[in-house]
Amino acid sequence: MKSSTINARNVVVALVALGLTLLPVYSALTGNIFILTLFTRIIIFALAAASLNLIMGYGGMMSFGHAAYLGIGGYAVGILAFEGIGSGFIQWPVALAASALYALVIGALSLRTRGVYFIMITLAFAQMAYYVTSGLSRYGGDDGLTIYKRSTFGGLIDLSNRTQFYYLCLACLFGGIYLIWRIVNSRFGMVVQGVRSNEQRMQAIGYHANRYRLVCFVISGTICGLAGALLANNTDFVSPAGMYWTRSGELMVMVVFGGMGSLFGPVIGTIVFLLLEELLSQFTEYWALIMGPLLLLIVLFARGGIMGVLGRLSRD
């Protein structure tokens, strides 16, 4: 892997990163605002997918309830804004802390199980979060909660400015990926990946597997909570629908598209998924009919997702 840094995979990653960085320039030059809003959304979901990849790809934990963190991060912002606390310096730490706390509790309970049971229990907890928020009548209940004013950061940055908000999201994405990269290659990351590979072996050489799993689960949830705070600001709205299990499923699909256990894979996967959704839905409202088989093809014939295919191209 070290032999050449210039290969198909790295070229694609570099081009995508460059493209994302320059997108607002393109948007300003052409006056195409739509593409900027579309990609703002893509970047936020890419951050959520990257956080899911940390536990799914590296940790082997198939969480089917990751949308819950998007909702919790979002509701933290929404509820505080509703109650008159508009400062992002309060909203965002609360969003992260609430997500971390939720991950800690859910993780401590779910990680007693493995495999299908783990998938089911994380799904069940996320659905519980969905129903709980549906019952928050003060905050809109089923209908959701409109956020009339985006988070303020004391004049440092204006989230209502499309370009500034875009770059904030992009910085969060790149920062998140850098953080995940450091974690994956750290001592902690080695243990987490070792436990994914062979839990029994890791116990035998002296690791308490679940402690590492749980911490990894909390880190992932916290990062996704940040994505939730961004998403709420992007849509100026939070609703229980955003925590529904289909949303969790979409996040999983994004990760699988791009390539589980590949650092940049979730970004590529999210771009492909959301662009396809955007394109296909212009032709037909039954776009999922095309997306479904496509996912099947990727799972069957392109193991390791798009990044896996690019990696294989690089080796030839």
Add this chain to the structure above:
Amino acid sequence: MTDSAGVPLLRVENLIRSFGGIKATDNLSLDVLPGELHAIIGPNGAGKTTLISQLTGQLMPNSGAIHFAGRDVTAVPAYQRSRLGLARSFQITSLLRDFTAIDNVAIAAQAHDGHSFRFWGAARKEKHLRDAAQAALTRVGLGQRANVLVSELSHGEQRELELAVALATKPQLLLLDEPMAGLGVTESARMVALLKELRKEVTIVLVEHDMEAVFALADRITVLVYGRVIASGDPDAIRNNEEVKRAYLGDQHAVTRHG
């Protein structure tokens, strides 16, 4: 069995473990003295692996006690026993298949070098871990294969890697569950030579079907049948034990051949 020779490193007392109606470990007692290589043999189904799993803490006994290095470890979980200096190899190779050989060993070394809740520094760049891992690999003859993925190592190499992983945890007691399983003649000979070297430094409990290897290596042999100890003593005593001969009727040739 304890005499003036010293306090046993491992003491198993009246261990019982049953699965349903079957007693896989039946009131088993056993001492392992520091520095010895203690072999445990017995026909298939004698409960050897069940015993090893209880010694390492992967399986909890129904009753009885296990003392290790002067401490009652009966209720201590597997990962903590490893920290106390108890290492094992697995009968069926159990490695991190999607990691390289050196990663496997370095992760084992890391488990015994401070804590692993470090999230920032690159683990593969920690020189003392890599050096320790490389040394353990060289030790078992895999020095040149450090950067090969486990899934691409031969079966024999994987068996050797099992040993390197166990060694990297700097054990006081090494529990080897059939290290020769599935090895060819030359590979077995290499493994025996390796164990002969290792036994000079570390106390070993060896579970093995290969009688040639057992009689070549062991200071003491304990024979299990149906979870019970039917004989325990030095290789000569075991070789001439009538009850052992009977238990090993089919393998009698193997038991008596060497002498």
